[in-house]
Amino acid sequence: MSSNFKAVPLTPPDPVRAGELYRLAIVGAGTLKGKEIAEVLGDRNFPSADIKLLDDNESLGQLESVGDEVSFIQSVRSEQFDKVDFTFFASDQECTRQNWKKAQRAGSSIVDLSYALEDQSDAEVKAPWIQRQLGQTLTPELQPGPAVVAHPAAVVLALLLLRVQKSGALKRVVATVFEPASEHGQKGMDELHEQTVNLLSFQQLPKRVFDTQVAFNMVARYGEQSVPSLSTVERRVLNHYQRIAGKEAPLPSLLLLQAPIFHGHAFTLHIDMEKPVEIERISKALTGEHVTITGLAEESPSNVNAAGQGDVLVSIQPDSNLANGLWLWAAADNLRVAAATAVECAENMAASRPKGKIQ
Secondary structure, eight states: OGGGSOOEEOOOOOSSSTTOOEEEEEETTTSHHHHHHHHHHHHTTOOEEEEEEEESSTTTTOEEEETTEEEEOEEOOGGGGTTOSEEEEOSOHHHHHHHHHHHHHTTOEEEESSSTTTTOTTOEEEOHHHHHHTTOEEOOOSSOOOEEEOOHHHHHHHHHHHHHTTSSOEEEEEEEEEEOGGGGHHHHHHHHHHHHHHHHTTOOOOOSSSSSOOTTOOBSSOOTTOSSOHHHHHHHHHHHHHHHHTTSSOOOEEEEEEOSOSSOEEEEEEEEESSOOOHHHHHHHHOBTTEEEOOTTSOOOOHHHHTTOSSEEEEEEEOTTOTTEEEEEEEEOHHHHHHHHHHHHHHHHHHTSOSSOOO
């Protein structure tokens, strides 16, 4: 039936679409990602009539603000998904696996930030920023499968490399991504904090999340009891990069390091161009939606000044030992990138829904 519809350019939909309002649910509303989704929904004026806040842990009963309203976090039950148009799963993977089918059977479109559904046959890893960069079209779907939000590090890497190659052919890219504790949720943030305090007071370190010392330390491998492992996350970043960028951008050599930082990704990229390219030309190619270039006189990108921003902050400098080489230093708010991607996925699904009733 979808053949009756024409593909339309993938542009940000107008949030005031004919007065249509949608019912939403956020599963994992008490998590860092869940709170960020609620904030982005308000910032983007998503046309919602009702937002249910759901969770299955100690956050039950907590008050959370969504826009100008305050709601209680309720337990995840099948009846909570009745008449819900979009369900965001910001929960842990087990909670997503237990409940996403219930939401789907109730008629809800699924947006998964937990990565639990990335291997489902009908799921698609999505990144609207990259779709727009590639000029891809939005095709209406009567029954779309789950939209899996692309890993924020994969989104940033794909966006930067797609932009850079507009200035010239890329020969080789080596990227190092510095992972923040917030990628492990509030428990990761708490463990980094507790380790920091305990180290300064000469007490035993908690290692329930990372199973190794991450405070005042930089590691390329977690302890054996940590799930997911750092290598698993590294593979996910590369997998998602390939799924959103395809063959349109070169696959970088990637090293993922756990940094002793609470929030925000940081990136170093060494890019070897086929031919020498002026920094000014590369800067012009990079500049655009969601990317801010900082000059020498400005504050260098950092995970601190990227916090709360929807842009990737980037600085550029030539490689003094390689005529065709250059370095990018970048920082981005991992939670904001993930939440913005999730909300834009829902906006695109809403925009592509056929108007009227299906007979």
